[in-house]
Amino acid sequence: MAEQLRADGAALEALENKRLMLMNARDEKLAEKKAVDKLVFDFLEADDNMNFVAQRAMLNRIVDLMSRDAARGV
Numbered sequence: 001m002a003e004q005l006r007a008d009g010a011a012l013e014a015l016e017n018k019r020l021m022l023m024n025a026r027d028e029k030l031a032e033k034k035a036v037d038k039l040v041f042d043f044l045e046a047d048d049n050m051n052f053v054a055q056r057a058m059l060n061r062i063v064d065l066m067s068r069d070a071a072r073g074v
Contacts, residue, residue, distance in 0.1 A: 036065065 039058060046054040 037066075 039061060043055060043058045043062075044051075046058065
């Protein structure tokens, strides 16, 4: 009985660790998506205002993001 209780406790702890890991991964992906969405919004706004210097800087940032994703294999 005590052994089963310890095994159940260990299994519960493993599941909690996995849940925390998945929550952290989700939060990181949401933060990255929010940053990309803002970058796209700012780019379109700069396009509307014909701010070509800002567009060039944003294009460089987009290329950096894409290069990082390609390096990670995403």
